[in-house]
Amino acid sequence: xxxxxxxxxxxxxxxxxxxxxxxxxxxxxxxxxxxxxxxxxxxxxxxxxxxxxxxxxxxxxxxxxxxxxxxxxxxxxxxxxxxxxxxxxxxxxxxxxxxxxxxxxxxxxxxxxxxxxxxxxxxxxxxxxxxxxxxxxxxxxxxxxxxxxxxxxxxxxxxxxxxxxxxxxxxxxxxxxxxxxxxxxxxxxxxxxxxxxxxxxxxxxxxxxxxxxxxxxxxxxxxxxxxxxxxxxxxxxxxxxxxxxxxxxxxxxxxxxxxxxxxxxxxxxxxxxxxxxxxxxxxxxxxxxxxxxxxxxxxxxxxxxx
Numbered sequence: 001x002x003x004x005x006x007x008x009x010x011x012x013x014x015x016x017x018x019x020x021x022x023x024x025x026x027x028x029x030x031x032x033x034x035x036x037x038x039x040x041x042x043x044x045x046x047x048x049x050x051x052x053x054x055x056x057x058x059x060x061x062x063x064x065x066x067x068x069x070x071x072x073x074x075x076x077x078x079x080x081x082x083x084x085x086x087x088x089x090x091x092x093x094x095x096x097x098x099x100x101x102x103x104x105x106x107x108x109x110x111x112x113x114x115x116x117x118x119x120x121x122x123x124x125x126x127x128x129x130x131x132x133x134x135x136x137x138x139x140x141x142x143x144x145x146x147x148x149x150x151x152x153x154x155x156x157x158x159x160x161x162x163x164x165x166x167x168x169x170x171x172x173x174x175x176x177x178x179x180x181x182x183x184x185x186x187x188x189x190x191x192x193x194x195x196x197x198x199x200x201x202x203x204x205x206x207x208x209x210x211x212x213x214x215x216x217x218x219x220x221x222x223x224x225x226x227x228x229x230x231x232x233x234x235x236x237x238x239x240x241x242x243x244x245x246x247x248x249x250x251x252x253x254x255x256x257x258x259x260x261x262x263x264x265x266x267x268x269x270x271x272x273x274x275x276x277x278x279x280x281x282x283x284x285x286x287x288x289x290x291x292x293x294x295x296x297x298x299x300x301x302x303x304x305x306x
Contacts (some may be wrong), residue, residue: 002101003156003182005108008062010222010247010286015306018064018251018289019057020299022114022264026050028295033260035123037079040071043093044085050093053296054100058109060296061216061303062289067097069150070114070161070213072143075134079120090146094153112159112184113150115143115176117168121259127202140169143175150179157182162227164188164200164211173218183219184249184287186226187211189236197235200228208236212243224249227291230268230276237283249287250280254294267293270301277302 009016025037029049034041034218048154054065070091074086084088097111117139120132134142150158158176163185176183188200189208199206215223223244225236230252237248254268266274277288288305290298 002108002110005141006110007182007221008215013268014286015281016063016287017061017302017306018249018287019054019062019066019290019301020238020255020290020294020296021067021292022053022068024292025053025295026068027262028264029053035260036120037076037082038071038121038260039068041080041082042142043068043072043087043089043096046146047092047096050096051100051103055099056296057103057299058100058104058106060300061306062299063108064110064112064289065097065100066112066114066159067155068093068115069146071118073116073118073146075119075138079132080212086145087149090149091153094150094155098154110156111154112157113155114161115146115150115158116161117143117163117165117172119168124258126257126259136167136171141173142214143172144178145178147175151181155181157184157221160185162186162200166206166210166214167212169211173215177219182221184222184224185220186219186224186249187236187240188227188253189225191232197232197239207268208239209243212240215244220244222249222287224251224285224287226251227253229253230273231274232238233276234279234283237280237285241284247287247296248283248285249289250277251289251291252276252294253291255292257292262292264293273298274301274304277305281305
């Protein structure tokens with residue numbers, strides 16, 4: 001029922017407010033980040049804090065809250081020595097989100113499962129450790145495992161987050177859509193040295209249009225740009241619209257990552273985020289929220305669009 005409410009809003013051309021960063025909010029409020037799995041291992045030791053974060057986002061106006069499963073696939077937890085807890089950690093993360101929704105007593109709130117194609121990261125950096133790149137079979141198994149947990153635990157939808165890698169992205173899309181749940185695809189971009197909008201990957205300057213093209217033929221309920229600086233979002237939205245005709249979403253990040261910590265530097269003020277979002281709304285974006293570094297205060301500033 002919760003996703004039906006969201007879908008009806010989108011079909012009617014109305015705005016939907018997504019939450020902000022979950023992993024970075026855990027970090028900002030004092031939870032320890034794992035040197036191998038970032039926020040993926042934090043759920044079990046911070047259940048009350050995680051529930052509070054979800055409830056704070058709902059109180060700020062979020063209509064979709066996202067389980068803390070971005071960095072908790074087997075690809076990440078195995079490196080942290082937690083391969084035997086993949087099921088327990090991810091099921092707990094979704095249950096905590098459900099518990100927060102119930103405690104908030106708010107109506108029409110959807111719980112999203114987050115599925116990324118994050119792989120082991122170089123310490124102190126934001127880019128993948130290529131010496132530990134998983135095989136295609138490992139990727140497929142991990143994505144399917146997590147997607148099925150999201151379905152089993154009653155997620156209303158799956159959000160594919162930080163989609164940008166040409167080898168990993170199609171496998172993640174296939175795993176998510178195979179569940180039959182509604183799927184939103186959040187892609188990530190950066191600006192190349194020559195000023196072009198390209199895939200977030202550091203391996204080469206892949207035109208962002210090629211990332212969008214990887215969504216062709218997939219059964220996606222929404223697509224958009226996320227974990228990308230606000231000053232790149234508008235250009236990325238234009239590129240996405242050329243290749244996708246469904247509901248658009250935008251939820252930028254602010255600050256930067258140095259494994260295993262998010263650096264809360266030069267965080268965009270909530271009022272400035274709202275100004276950017278007004279421009280994205282004029283471009284046809286309907287789903288607004290925040291990614292890493294952004295908080296309930298930022299989500300609250302976006303509710304004026306609803």
